[in-house]
Amino acid sequence: MIRKISLFFIIFITTSNLANSAAQKNELASKYEANISINNKASLQRGAKYFVNYCSGCHSLKYMRMSTLAEDLGIDEALFSQNLLFNNKKIGETMTIAMKESDAIEWFNAVPPDLSLTARSKGANYIYSKLNTYYQDDSSATGYNNVALPNSSMPNILAGLQGERKIILDSKENPLGFEKVSNGALSEIEYKQLTNDITNFLVYVSEPAKLRRYSIGFWVLMFLFVFTIIAYYTKKEFWKDVH
Ligand code: HEC
Incomplete structure (x- = not known):
């Protein structure tokens, strides 16, 4: 019994240590938290536009019907249809891509994964x-590296x-932060806004039904609210003569 318990503790301590060191390594990545609001339609619309412009050449959203x-x-x-449809697609189709897997492997050494469910499986903050x-990282094939997905073969598209x-x-080679080498087309705040919109969009895509549930939920609450008021005045009316 004692041996079993001590074995349990040894396993517990080693696994929690492992988890800890993995968390420490990604401390910098975990500082980036997305501000998700799938009810913000303007943000979702911008996110959809950016996704089509910057991501859909490589990544499909095979569960998303346009x-x-x-x-x-x-x-x-x-x-x-005018602005967001690409590759001669029809609006009733899902968002697949034209790139062949064999080409992707030749070009990127990896097949860009479908991103329909990534927000659910790996979290919005990861994206x-x-x-x-x-x-920048000269030792990598793309010329760049990434803290959230080290040695990623996805080029630095943005x-x-x-x-x-x-x-x-x-001093222990842990990433602490970034130093700017040159300015991009966007300010730091604008860039965060753009990447947040893309993330928000991918959160919506990972569970489109949620948006519908939210809007139904709103009307259910409205109904209960109005009904409560009516019930209150009806009760008052009924009991008026009793007192
Ligand atoms: C030129 C092709 C290309 C473009 C454009 C591109 N990606 Fe990628 N992306 C890849 C490849 C290849 C991988 C696989 C990387 C790996 O496994 O190392 C990847 C991986 C990812 C992952 C990690 C998925 C996972 O399961 O861990 C995310 C998230 C992602 N891309 C988001 C985006 C977003 C958002 C955009 C648009 C801003 C984008 N990508 C544009 C090629 C691309």
Whole structure:
């Protein structure tokens, strides 16, 4: 029995240590927290536009039907077709991509994963911090490295917007922060806003039904509120003559 208990403690202590050191390594990545609000339609619309412009060349959203997207985000279908449809697609189709897997492996050494469910499986903060923790690294094939996904084979797509940065390490080679090398097209705040919009959009995509549940929830609460008022005055009316 005692041996069992001590074995349990040894396993507990080693695993919690492992978890701790992994957390420490990613302390810098975890400083980047997305500000998610799937009810913010303007942010979702911007996020959809940025995603189509900057990400959809490589990443599919194979569970996202474009007609659902247009409807949920309140974008007119004609406007959507003009601005957000690519590769001669029709609005009833899902957001797949044209790139062949064999080409992707040749170009990037990896197949860009479908991002439909990434916000749910890995979290919004992971996506946001991936987009915010690129830095120059001559030893890597892309010329860049990333704190949230070390040695990522995804190129630094948004470098022109964010600007070039170097990493600052402490004496134990842990990442502490970034040093700006050159300015990008956007200010620091604008870049955070843009990457937050993309993240917000991917959170919506990972569970489109949530947006609908929210709007139903609103009307249920409104109904209860109005009903409570009516019930209160009805009760007052009924009991008026009793006292
Ligand atoms: C030129 C192709 C390309 C473009 C454009 C691109 N990516 Fe990627 N992305 C990749 C590849 C390749 C990987 C796989 C990286 C790896 O596993 O090392 C990846 C990985 C990712 C991951 C990690 C997924 C996971 O499961 O860990 C996220 C998140 C991501 N990309 C988001 C984006 C977003 C958001 C954009 C648009 C701003 C974008 N990507 C644009 C090629 C691309």
